[in-house]
Amino acid sequence: xxxxxxxxxxxxxxxxxxxxxxxxxxxxxxxxxxxxxxxxxxxxxxxxxxxxxxxxxxxxxxxxxxxxxxxxxxxxxxxxxxxxxxxxxxxxxxxxxxxxxxxxxxxxxxxxxxxx
Amino acid sequence: xxxxxxxxxxxxxxxxxxxxxxxxxxxxxxxxxxxxxxxxxxxxxxxxxxxxxxxxxxxxxxxxxxxxxxxxxxxxxxxxxxxxxxxxxxxxxxxxxxxxxxxxxxxxxxxxx
Numbered sequence: 173x174x175x176x177x178x179x180x181x182x183x184x185x186x187x188x189x190x191x192x193x194x195x196x197x198x199x200x201x202x203x204x205x206x207x208x209x210x211x212x213x214x215x216x217x218x219x220x221x222x223x224x225x226x227x228x229x230x231x232x233x234x235x236x237x238x239x240x241x242x243x244x245x246x247x248x249x250x251x252x253x254x255x256x257x258x259x260x261x262x263x264x265x266x267x268x269x270x271x272x273x274x275x276x277x278x279x280x281x282x283x284x285x286x287x288x
Numbered sequence: 289x290x291x292x293x294x295x296x297x298x299x300x301x302x303x304x305x306x307x308x309x310x311x312x313x314x315x316x317x318x319x320x321x322x323x324x325x326x327x328x329x330x331x332x333x334x335x336x337x338x339x340x341x342x343x344x345x346x347x348x349x350x351x352x353x354x355x356x357x358x359x360x361x362x363x364x365x366x367x368x369x370x371x372x373x374x375x376x377x378x379x380x381x382x383x384x385x386x387x388x389x390x391x392x393x394x395x396x397x398x399x400x401x
Contacts, residue, residue, distance in 0.1 A: 173347075274386050278330050
């Protein structure tokens with residue numbers, strides 16, 4: 173069965189610091205990879221996704237992620253965080269199955285707190 | 289805008305009661321999902337429906353069942369609620385494209401006493 177692991181549960185950074193959140197998945201077949209963000213009191217929303225091509229993908233608000241197939245990883249990065257990036261971040265993997273489009277499995281989430 | 293509507297924002301039920309959580313989407317999406325969100329555990333998939341009357345178990349289906357009689361509606365049923373089912377329940381929908389974005393409802397916070 174597929175699974176997603178986020179190693180950092182709670183990260184505290186000062187503004188302008190660089191961010192890297194780890195995400196590893198286990199699944200041997202074709203995957204699509206996502207990062208979602210949940211700002212306090214809001215819905216989850218898509219930050220970025222990878223489905224093919226360039227393994228370095230760029231998303232909204234200056235975020236990017238790199239897919240490293242050999243390491244089964246999809247880490248999220250941002251060179252300089254802002255106070256408004258305070259949120260919970262979820263890595264997710266869609267493993268495609270024969271007969272349907274597959275189900276989206278999420279990691280445990282990482283709470284990011286940015287101090288002004 | 290895509291809209292995913294969950295019928296109840298807050299529910300309080302007693303142990304042993306039957307609970308229905310309803311979800312309706314207005315974008316003709318084929319795929320619908322039910323997750324529960326708990327602190328430190330992230331979102332865990334309960335059930336997934338990839339078409340009308342088609343369903344697949346997620347990671348934690350025990351104690352839950354689902355119904356998808358119409359494309360726009362996906363219901364989660366707790367046959368006999370227990371205290372360990374106290375949680376935030378999130379419904380989401382997606383078009384058939386597996387690379388597509390999931391659109392979430394506002395969530396239903398269920399407390400089982």
